[in-house]
Amino acid sequence: MSQGNGHDHHEMSFFRKYIWSTDHKTIGIQWLFTALLFIFLGGGLALMIRMSLARPGSVLDSNYYWIMTMHGTIMIFFVIIPILVGAFANFLIPLQIGAEDMAFPRLNALAYWMIWPSAIIMLASFFVEGGAASFGWTSYPPGTGTEVMSTSGMTAPSGGSGGLGQTLWLVSVFFVGMTSIVGAVNYVTTVVKLRAPGMTYFRMPLTTWSIFITAILAVFGTPVLASGALMLLADRVIGTTFFQPSHDGNVLLWQHLFWFYSHPAVYIMVLPAMGIVSEIISCFARKPIFGYKPMVVAMSGIAGLGFIVWGHHMFMSGMNPVLGMTFMISTMMIALPSAIKTFNWLATLWRGNIQFTVPMCHAIAFVSMFIVGGLSGIFMAATPVDIHIHDTYFIVAHFHYVVFGGTMFAVFGAICFWFPKMFGRMMNSAWGYIHFVVSFIFFNLTFFPMHMLGQAGHPRRIAWSYDVLKDQGYAFLKEYQGMNEFITICAFVLGFAQIIFVLNVIWSSLKGEKAEKNPWKATTLEWSAASPPPHLNWDGKIPTVHRGAYEYGSPEGKDDFIPQDADLTKA
Amino acid sequence: MSARNVTVAMLLVLVVLGTWSFLNPAWELPPNIATYGHKIDNLYYQILWITGIAFLVTHLVLIYSLLRFGHKGEGTKAHYSHGHHHLETGWTVATGLMLLWVAVVQAQTWNEIKVQEPTAEDMFEVQVFAKQFEWNFRYKGADGQFGTSDDLYSTTELHVPKDRVVRLYLRSLDVLHSLFLINLRVKQDLVPGTTTRVWFNAMQTTDEARAKYGEKFDFEIACAELCGIGHHAMRGKVKVHSKESFAAWQKGRIAEQEEVDMSGVTNLWNGKPEGYSVSFWEYAGTIKPPRAEATH
Numbered sequence: 015m016s017q018g019n020g021h022d023h024h025e026m027s028f029f030r031k032y033i034w035s036t037d038h039k040t041i042g043i044q045w046l047f048t049a050l051l052f053i054f055l056g057g058g059l060a061l062m063i064r065m066s067l068a069r070p071g072s073v074l075d076s077n078y079y080w081i082m083t084m085h086g087t088i089m090i091f092f093v094i095i096p097i098l099v100g101a102f103a104n105f106l107i108p109l110q111i112g113a114e115d116m117a118f119p120r121l122n123a124l125a126y127w128m129i130w131p132s133a134i135i136m137l138a139s140f141f142v143e144g145g146a147a148s149f150g151w152t153s154y155p156p157g158t159g160t161e162v163m164s165t166s167g168m169t170a171p172s173g174g175s176g177g178l179g180q181t182l183w184l185v186s187v188f189f190v191g192m193t194s195i196v197g198a199v200n201y202v203t204t205v206v207k208l209r210a211p212g213m214t215y216f217r218m219p220l221t222t223w224s225i226f227i228t229a230i231l232a233v234f235g236t237p238v239l240a241s242g243a244l245m246l247l248a249d250r251v252i253g254t255t256f257f258q259p260s261h262d263g264n265v266l267l268w269q270h271l272f273w274f275y276s277h278p279a280v281y282i283m284v285l286p287a288m289g290i291v292s293e294i295i296s297c298f299a300r301k302p303i304f305g306y307k308p309m310v311v312a313m314s315g316i317a318g319l320g321f322i323v324w325g326h327h328m329f330m331s332g333m334n335p336v337l338g339m340t341f342m343i344s345t346m347m348i349a350l351p352s353a354i355k356t357f358n359w360l361a362t363l364w365r366g367n368i369q370f371t372v373p374m375c376h377a378i379a380f381v382s383m384f385i386v387g388g389l390s391g392i393f394m395a396a397t398p399v400d401i402h403i404h405d406t407y408f409i410v411a412h413f414h415y416v417v418f419g420g421t422m423f424a425v426f427g428a429i430c431f432w433f434p435k436m437f438g439r440m441m442n443s444a445w446g447y448i449h450f451v452v453s454f455i456f457f458n459l460t461f462f463p464m465h466m467l468g469q470a471g472h473p474r475r476i477a478w479s480y481d482v483l484k485d486q487g488y489a490f491l492k493e494y495q496g497m498n499e500f501i502t503i504c505a506f507v508l509g510f511a512q513i514i515f516v517l518n519v520i521w522s523s524l525k526g527e528k529a530e531k532n533p534w535k536a537t538t539l540e541w542s543a544a545s546p547p548p549h550l551n552w553d554g555k556i557p558t559v560h561r562g563a564y565e566y567g568s569p570e571g572k573d574d575f576i577p578q579d580a581d582l583t584k585a
Numbered sequence: 586m587s588a589r590n591v592t593v594a595m596l597l598v599l600v601v602l603g604t605w606s607f608l609n610p611a612w613e614l615p616p617n618i619a620t621y622g623h624k625i626d627n628l629y630y631q632i633l634w635i636t637g638i639a640f641l642v643t644h645l646v647l648i649y650s651l652l653r654f655g656h657k658g659e660g661t662k663a664h665y666s667h668g669h670h671h672l673e674t675g676w677t678v679a680t681g682l683m684l685l686w687v688a689v690v691q692a693q694t695w696n697e698i699k700v701q702e703p704t705a706e707d708m709f710e711v712q713v714f715a716k717q718f719e720w721n722f723r724y725k726g727a728d729g730q731f732g733t734s735d736d737l738y739s740t741t742e743l744h745v746p747k748d749r750v751v752r753l754y755l756r757s758l759d760v761l762h763s764l765f766l767i768n769l770r771v772k773q774d775l776v777p778g779t780t781t782r783v784w785f786n787a788m789q790t791t792d793e794a795r796a797k798y799g800e801k802f803d804f805e806i807a808c809a810e811l812c813g814i815g816h817h818a819m820r821g822k823v824k825v826h827s828k829e830s831f832a833a834w835q836k837g838r839i840a841e842q843e844e845v846d847m848s849g850v851t852n853l854w855n856g857k858p859e860g861y862s863v864s865f866w867e868y869a870g871t872i873k874p875p876r877a878e879a880t881h
């Protein structure tokens with residue numbers, strides 16, 4: 015392994031240390047700030063979506079579809095995945111398994127820097143003729159299948175993705191896919207090869223486990239997305255007809271390829287959050303995680319089953335209904351490991367000694383919101399019920415409960431939790447609580463009513479449903495226009511509350527109270543390194559691991575926690 | 586105002602509001618007029634009950650734990666346990682069986698609606714022809730065949746008789762669309778290159794519904810698959826007729842069609858559309874357009 019190569023202890027230039035760094039901690043923080051930057055773009059687009067729905071008739075109507083497409087694309091590819099599998103995977107894997115750095119530090123830097131060409135291409139697509147891609151983050155052909163159709167006398171689908179924007183979108187997504195694969199290969203190798211002495215697989219913290227499993231998902235799933243993107247790109251620019259019905263191409267093939275990746279991608283967006291939450295809950299319940307092995311098995315089960323459920327996105331697509339039935343059964347089954355994990359979190363809290371720190375509040379919110387999001391998923395999995403709620407606001411509510419209510423709250427929790435390790439300073443907790451309370455309340459006020467909209471049949475992805483002033487639109491949604499306006503107001507409060515968080519991050523990283531090595535009295539290895547850890551993490555003294563990851567409240571210890579590397583025989 | 590109390594209070598409000606909103610009779614599924622619709626609705630409410638109870642129970646356990654097991658100060662320890670094998674097996678098996686049961690119940694209804702289609706002799710058949718941002722419908726004329734000169738056409742409004750099995754053949758000329766008949770519990774994508782189909786049997790006429798829900802009420806059609814810039818405007822209506830009023834509509838439509846020149850419309854449906862080099866009706870049938878015609 016290349017560990018330590020080129021890592022001599024001479025003073026590095028600013029450029030080497032902070033910009034072109036191969037240190038996994040710096041790269042992790044780079045990913046974090048990149049994602050925090052994009053969250054404002056993605057969030058701003060979300061507010062524009064809400065304005066369009068609340069007040070039909072504005073200039074937003076005709077721009078709605080690219081705004082909606084870019085909101086989804088940016089949030090998924092440039093915010094959620096980068097934070098979870100960029101920032102936290104990078105920062106935590108070596109620290110939690112007792113390694114000095116990643117297995118391939120330069121590849122790791124490459125993976126980060128490859129996100130920029132991809133991001134720049136995506137951002138550039140906002141300014142090209144015809145505008146950015148506008149057929150949703152799913153980019154279903156044939157709406158996206160041909161570039162500038164008018165040249166052949168065929169009218170481009172108006173406002174469809176006929177222009178350069180969609181082509182750039184595909185190129186960008188292809189690069190994001192490459193980033194994912196490169197990163198994932200590195201994570202898997204690091205976990206397999208670089209664990210500290212005594213760190214067996216079943217002593218690894220669940221965060222590392224979750225990222226390990228996620229990386230395996232990414233390695234198997236992403237190439238399918240990347241090849242799908244290449245095929246669609248070829249359709250657009252060199253005239254192949256993979257997805258062109260006019261030449262025997264198969265429209266549904268894209269949906270199969272896309273969801274074969276994108277369903278697992280949903281888990282890429284939630285598994286690491288589950289790992290993080292397990293970590294935080296165990297630490298602040300001061301109690302070992304309940305059912306450590308079932309947790310690992312459940313995550314592996316989710317990953318395995320995750321590859322045979324993609325058809326649940328296609329129940330109404332014209333796919334053979336018998337196939338729909340099998341996908342329903344596999345989808346119902348994938349709810350099981352998620353339920354097991356939830357029960358284990360609750361059981362961890364039971365008879366705990368719970369400390370309500372800011373990260374803990376976020377972790378509790380995750381559990382609550384994940385329960386709502388998980389349960390609402392059962393409605394969509396049930397094929398007959400899905401006939402009514404498919405592609406309505408019900409699904410919008412569902413996945414925002416999972417990805418925002420779930421993953422984003424876990425991310426907030428994770429940032430607060432590992433902030434002292436990342437920056438050597440504590441995050442201001444008063445502002446932390448304020449941000450938490452406002453976010454939790456307004457998140458629910460924004461997304462819970464969407465279940466009702468979906469139940470009423472409000473289609474998703476429409477620029478507006480009922481224009482009260484002009485008295486036109488879907489008449490059955492007229493009475494829900496007030497609810498749409500209410501949601502918009504709440505979304506704005508939710509959006510602006512995030513400024514509190516970012517200001518808190520920036521202020522605390524500069525001015526926060528200095529943090530000690532192990533401010534939370536936690537057990538895992540990263541807390542045995544200095545805050546922040548030096549280059550190579552432990553100054554050459556790799557810790558030896560003596561026990562599992564969550565020895566809280568053990569009768570053996572003097573305190574209510576025994577770090578993984580504490581050697582009790584010597585004490 | 587400790588962090589614990591605030592968190593618990595917020596969770597309590599969530600539980601109360603959540604339960605209230607799901608039990609609130611004002612928020613129910615839109616009116617259903619399809620023969621099989623009540624089955625879908627019952628399954629929906631069934632899952633609502635199951636998930637509602639799961640939501641309540643898990644949240645009450647969560648709230649109780651947060652209240653009961655708060656930190657007892659420096660030097661205290663939590664109960665030391667790594668898990669419980671029987672408990673783990675117990676909830677796994679129980680949840681697994683519950684999910685399996687839901688799946689089996691659902692599968693039966695799905696099978697009934699989507700796999701086993703009705704084979705009624707006097708089925709009323711309509712061809713649905715979607716293009717960006719318009720729903721078009723073609724009905725058989727007196728000769729009982731599609732594609733002949735006595736075919737009837739309508740745009741935006743789908744006219745069907747009550748109490749008769751209606752089968753729709755769905756085709757798209759350009760991109761994906763999805764036919765969403767809210768009150769008939771129908772949703773089906775239209776996939777360029779293939780014909781998809783759905784069926785329903787309406788139990789209520791538009792007039793009957795208007796007597797119930799008001800003068801302006803209509804069974805609406807929505808497009809549920811993003812299809813371009815006018816997607817939100819791709820609306821339509823299903824007009825369900827009694828026998829007499831359906832005959833009257835047919836008669837009126839025949840007279841209207843005689844007055845206007847229908848050749849443009851028929852050409853469109855018969856595969857000579859203007860503006861599109863890809864002719865849907867050609868590739869949907871047996872004849873393929875020549876390659877050169879449709880290259881970019």
Ligand SMILES: [Cu+2]
Pocket residue numbers: 276277280323324326327
């Ligand atoms: Cu999925």
Ligand SMILES: [Cu+2]
Pocket residue numbers: 717718761762763808809810811812816819
């Ligand atoms: Cu449409």
